[in-house]
């Protein structure tokens with residue numbers, strides 16, 4: 001059923017009129033032009049579409065837009081403050097933790113959530129959190145180094 005839907009995205013109220021069962025990923029990318037979150041598998045397996053809902057890493061490809069109503073949605077576009085990248089974003093640059101970069105926004109959102117929940121996370125905790133993501137370029141060692149730099 002299509003209806004007006006109001007979302008809180010990166011601190012701003014955004015409105016759309018759409019099918020309430022439509023994936024949140026499609027609404028963010030197509031209606032709001034927030035293209036940092038990516039379509040990878042579309043089945044909740046790869047993590048490319050990860051955004052934060054009330055601070056929790058969430059696969060937006062398998063989350064309906066109506067499920068996100070009333071929750072705080074954060075995307076990679078909302079992380080920088082006053083022209084400065086988030087420490088996790090900066091660490092990905094410092095460690096050159098990207099090849100094609102397709103998976104990176106998803107990795108970053110999970111790392112940001114971990115940095116808030118466990119600012120002194122151990123390497124094992126970092127590996128466990130980041131293992132939920134797939135990098136088709138197999139850039140895992142640099143990704144882990146970046147997350148360790150940001151959190152450690």
Ligand code: FES
Pocket residue numbers: 038039040041042043044045046047048049050059060061062
């Ligand atoms: S595109 Fe959502 S988990 Fe792969």
Ligand code: FES
Pocket residue numbers: 097098099100101102103104134135136137138139
């Ligand atoms: S850097 Fe290419 S998919 Fe991860």
